[in-house]
Amino acid sequence: MEILSAKEALKLWKNASWGELAAEAHKRRVEIHGKKNVSYTVFRIINYTSVCKIACSFCSFKNTKPYVLSQKEIISTALAAKKQGADAIFFQGGVNPAIPLDYYINIINTLNKKLKFKVRGFSPVELFHIAKNNKMPLPELLQKLKRAGLSSVPGAGAEIMTNRMRKILAPNKLSAKDWMSVMEQCHKAGLLGSANIVIGSSETPKEIIQHLNYVREVQNKTGGFQSFIPWVFQPQTNNFPIRHVRSEEYIKLVALCRLFFHNIPNIEVSVLGMGKVLGELALYAGANDISSVVLEERVMRSQGVGSIEEAEKFIKNAGFKPIRRGVNY
DSSP: OOOOHHHHHHHHHHHHHHHHHHHHHHHHHHHHHHEEEEEEEEEEEEEOOOOSSSOOOOOGGGGOOBOOOHHHHHHHHHHHHTTTTTOEEEEEEOOOOTSOOHHHHHHHHHHIIOOOOOOOOOOOOHHHHHHHHHHHHHHHHHHHHHTTEEEEEEOOOOOSSSSHHHHHHHEEEEEEOHHHHHHHHHHHHTTTTEEEEEEEOOOOHHHHHHHHHHHHHHHHHHHOOOEEEEEEOOOOSSOOOOOOOOOOHHHHHHHHHHHTTOOOEEEBBOHHHHHHHHEEEEEEOOOOOOEESSSSSSSSSOSSSOOOHHHHHHHTTTEEEEEETTTOO
């Protein structure tokens, strides 16, 4: 399998047509996953708090009424999701220094040990600050969470990992170096997960490729990224200017991700964020997974599929065979 250099990837991004890249990416996807299989999963997103001290410029979630969900509220939500067919919980929130460590440990333990959910949770910035607030080395925190029942960590909060863009997007968030360090430590602890990119701001083509290359470097070290998800910024606040990302640009990004990531097997298209039309097209441009049925999502406006039946119908109508997977593949 040919391995693209960052320089070659940048040249393709600037000069190749989206159709050319999509065709090549689909061939690569078929080599890895076959012609027909498209996977999906079913998890319930639980945003355990709306309080966050990071104040990302693009996020409106912080402007909601401040709350911290109780264990009783979380259990009720989880049980309702189980009735809808969910077998996993995506546990995420903000950086809230007032929450004690026991809160996380007890809830994850309950979700996993008592309610039998797989738990994917936290972002690198949440983990970094939980460890810092508890004056605890990150590896020690990860082992505590893993023993409680945490099974994977999403590589959220990456957006665009260059110093210039970090200052624009979220100057209080982790630097690219710190983000990569946290994810490497998660992988070493056996907490595998995903990574992503979010375009649609003032990022340059060079910064897009630099971001992809950072992720590939981590994967070369750890092998812990099971999937990669290209996203587009959603209009949420007036404080953060976004540009319109045309359909062909998004499809080109999906395709380039498939061709660039020789070491990440799964490329997801988020139907939640991109909608069904682009989601279907992405399945012919390198993507092999539509992520999760969306039972509820508070941070983004969902354009996705809202039930198992809807997910399977969507995949079949696109010309593929639906395969339900676990949250950890």
